[in-house]
Amino acid sequence: MRILFLDHSARAAAVVLTIFLIALLAACGVPPPTPTLVPPPTLPSETFPHPQNPAIEPTPVGGLNLKGRFVFAQGDGSLLVEDAGSNSPRVVFKATTDLRGDSPVFSADGKQIAFSASSFTKDGAVLQDVRVINVDGTSLRVVTTPEQPKITLGFPAWSPDGKDLFITQSYSVPPASQHDEIDRVSVNGGPLRQVIENAREASPSSDGKRIVFSRLDLQTYSSSLWIADIDGSSPKQLLGTGVFAAIYGARFAPDSQSIVFAASGTPNKKLPGAYTLNRSSRDDACAVSLVFICLVEKAEAHGLPWDLWLVNLDGTKFERLTEIELDSPVPAWSGDGKQIAFSDATGIYVLALATKKIYQASESRGYGGFDWR
Secondary structure, three states: OOOOOOOHHHHHHHHHHHHHHHHHHHHOOOOOOOOOOOOOOOOOHHHOOOOOOOOEEOOOOOOOOOOOEEEEEOOOOOEEEEEOOOOOOEEEEOOEOOEEEEEEEEOOOOOEEEEEEEEEOOOOOEEEEEEEEEOOOOOOEEEEOOOOOOOEEEEEEEOOOOOEEEEEEEEEEOOOEEEEEEEEEEOOOOOOEEEEEOOEEEEEOOOOOEEEEEEEEOOOOEEEEEEEEOOOOOOEEEEOOOOOOEEEEEEEOOOOOEEEEEEEOOOOOOOOOOOOOOOOHHHHOOOHHHHHHHHHHHHHHOOOOEEEEEEEOOOOOEEEOOOOOEOOOEEEEOOOOOEEEEEEOOEEEEEEOOOOEEEEEEOOOOOOOEEEO
16 A cells, blocks of 8 residues: 555544554554654645635625634644634644643633643653643643553543533553543642543533543444433443444533534434435445445545534434534534534634534634634
């Protein structure tokens, strides 16, 4: 197979392919490589062309009249904040060659940002901890650090009262497995309190009653979507493994009654309430057991396309919100629940739920997380 230099549209595929390669090596008895912290190159602006997609509506007369702020991560690990729709970002956290940030999320009052930070230890290992910074870039502080470098702490999410953070703790289990768990920690620091095992990427509902999270099947490297009570009890599966190539970024609506998430590829089975997509016999052959081969073929040509989906709390109704094959989108709700903003490699966009129309809200772009408050 030829080695290709992937453009930005294939980066999401590269991440997934890396996971599969590590799994393949592990299955063969070869230990996975030690991660290194290498900042990605800063790409020229022409690398990110304006999407010429008819699904993107022209900006309405008078603008979008968006409220609040966006926060997002750039490819170099810096974090930026901009007034929603202003197209004028400012740096709130500047990355360096040995310190990068990702997965930024606002506190409920919008005054602070929690994020995951990656840095080098003195012996050259990579340390991933969780930090908080004020929205004006002041008072950067470490909330919690792993007990040892092989443990990663990431995907922070604020409790609705602003007192705690939900985080994902992960570490490898030799010879070829991995442990994931969701923990809770005070924003002022202190011990980690386990919420639920075999779970990652938690996001709480605004009423403080539930969390949504994903689980990773280490045999197929496919994710499933779950909800549970806020303390981790009564877990319930909403979406099983193998339906999509990958899922990411699940978040409750402001009314806590539905969940938006990003999914790559077309569903491999009919979802309740959602129409079935017509797929060619070639796509039908791309079953879960052959997903690695299919991903290699598609990554070389196009990269993995993603779209946004909506699901209710009992998993009986799914709705596809977009059909524009996005590049690694991360969704975030407006305060009134009438819009969903998402960021990908070409900019920041807003979906009006009532009309399903999509508008470009900003030319700001990047990888590594997004939020709107």
